[in-house]
Amino acid sequence: MSSASSSSKVCYNLDCKELKSERPRKGWRLRTGEYAELCDRCASIYEEGRFCETFHVTANGWRCCETCGKQVHCGCIVSSHVFTLLDPGGIECMKCARKNVLWTSNPAWPTSLCFNSLLPERLKDLSVKSWSHLAGSGPVPWRQAPSLFNSSIPPQELQSRVPYEVDISSGTNKLNGSERLSSSPLEKKKTDDFSESLMNGSLKLGAREILENGNAGIKCEESHSSCLSQQPPSIKEDPSTPKFSLTVPHASSNETNGQIGVRNGRPRVDARGRNHLLSRYWPRFTHQELQQISGDSNSVITPLFEKMLSASDAGRIGRLVLPKKCAEAYFPSISQPEGLPLKVQDAKGKEWIFQFRFWPNNNSRMYVLEGVTPCIQAMQLQAGDIVTFSRLEPEGKLVMGFRKASTAQSSDQDNETVKTVNGVSTHGDAELADPSSWYKVDKSGYIAKEVIGGKSSITRKRKSSTLRPKSKRLRIENEDLIELKLTWEEAQGLLRPSPNHAPSIVVIEGFEFEEYEDAPILGKPSIFATSNVGEKIQWVQCEDCFKWRKLPANALLPSRWTCTDNSWDPERSLCSAAQELTAEQLEDLLPHCNLAATKKLKATKQDLDNVEALEGLDTLANLAILGEGESLPASSQATTKHPRHRPGCSCIVCIQPPSGKGPKHKQTCTCNVCLTVKRRFRTLMLRREKKQSEKEAETTRKKQQQQLPSPEKLQDDDSLPCSNTGNNSPKHIREVNDVSDDEPNRMKSSSPFKGQIDLNIQPEREEELSPGSDSGSMMKSLQDATDRYRQKLSSSGGSGNSSGNQSQPSGDGPGGEKLNNLVTLGNHHSDAEEDLPATLSLKSSGSTPATG
DNA sequence: CTCGTGCATGGGT
């Protein structure tokens, strides 16, 4: 988000006229969504919450807080978010409001709009304070700016908005806000404290602390860390936590901190009675979607909720079951089962009228929208697709959008994938691909599972809902999980050390690992090779033009690498420069690569698969380390640690990948870290070569053995670290897809990894994790991204370490073996096995540690 | 018989 008045050199404060410094400081958010740029002095005053007191003393609009009597300049944008309107009249400063209201419902249906008369019933059990606070949040912010950056965002609305805000807010550095914004240890401490307060439910204190400055979110830029800090608990607890970092824009910060906390604290604190939506209903709107909805109007869009269509929703009955909390929070209150007709506008502006009603159900209600069939059909929606509900302000119009299942996860993954959002097919816009988008946020270490919820999960959902209607419920939280499989070389290949930390070397199962106190940086995978002259090189593909560039083997690459980063070969530092590598050479680089695919890829650089593969790649990069983090038990500390590792573990799995962060080291850099990394890569390459030759030998041997595989042989086979050593049978080899629930023993593996690192290993927790645990499920779903990633690697010339090759016929020795040569982060989930490609099963059947 | 409606059921949380 740009700042206002950037063209002007003087302070935005009309009463000041001072020149801004070169780096003007941000003040309040303007109606345009930009910030007022202030000179240092005014900014300080503003940040201290004394702006109006200083400059607007004589202005109109001052009122007293009904509770503490403090004067608040209600007639000013600067202070518009430091007070709330009280029902009986009067105002209350946020500080007092916060003291009184922390856990509140969200009568998001604007009182000033329709259905006004119905509200009291709904709100009858809310405290007056609660209501007053939230009511106050209505009119004030809506006028503030034609954007979503409103200051007083009711809890759920905040949830809704944050992703959007993150999407479009201040450009570059979103990805690790806490790192970016919380530079001082003190702030870090604050952050931790706040997290803790959220964790243990003492949110009120935490929120208050932040509100104490009472200055309208003034400290937001500085206190982002607090916002951000709230992510980990939620991630831990709720796998479907939206994948955004809470880079709450300036004006929202103060008022929303607590609310964010409420949101994030939800799973831990009793959500019932809090009127909190289940995370699966949290709207995950993209900027693009919101723009779709809003069109050219200046309306403020309030994302309300979204719902994945169940089979019955999308069926012919024409009833869309509404989540109760959503219905009660955002739709008009109804007291009769007949309900009332509800006008809903779709993204194209077409109006639909649904019957919003409920059925009595077990002393409760079940809300439905009836008559949605035409709409569903018009949108060509089916089970698994997502319908979104938002509200246009100030009209109060309900807007129904949708996200096709095929794009829902790409939207979530939110890379440059062709999307169909609200019926408009479009390439992901720059913002989505931009570092500022969620995806980057994810890389900070906070990934929501949905990020990678590949198509397969949706498909599986749909399938399960159609084929096994009575079985598992469609839960994105459980199923949009992705199994990460990659060779440990790949995992290593994805890692770059933190520039600021020298590693300690740890030997695990014979392999040397460098452990960092701090996170390594995920780098772009590349193909290591030896040039004609025997020089060690690596091939890396530009993410813009997809051409392959030759780099020194020890070159450290950021996760996103483009030709412009090619400082080693200036002649090829532009995408326009020709590729050095011929298709044949590429093919040679990756023997298993499908040349046709390679050619196709090169020919059609916008090819969807390719894009998706990139997505998968980056996603994988995230998940390589973070994958299982979401399934962490609440007891584990924070974020991205591998669940089988204890807090404090500094192994590569437990380290966060602030991808691309930190100063770039030149190739000639001789700092400790670089030297270490170079050494590490040398070691890696040697290892790879060795492995490669071993594999080839093994392959040959296996081909012969495959005629009559025996458990013993499999067990002895070092290259089959994931094979189910304890329970292998020819059947498992032959029918790799035939892994059913009725074979619980197959989950057992006496020695899941030989010659490989089982990143799952966490002896203390081994018995706690069942095959059906979330982590396993997640890992299954990780499949998609991983597959895409590998597909990309292979189809585009591939990586020497990219052993799995999807396009390869399954069942043959090399394929199976290569796939076995995987590090699988996660447990086996038998249910999910059904839909996996045949080539993928062998590894997983053995990847699960013994579960007793 | 099909279809729509209203409620019941039961798996999942």
Add this chain to the structure above:
DNA sequence: GACCCATGCACGA
């Protein structure tokens, strides 16, 4: 054990 909600299902048109 309460609640949510996807789906089943009886019943009537």
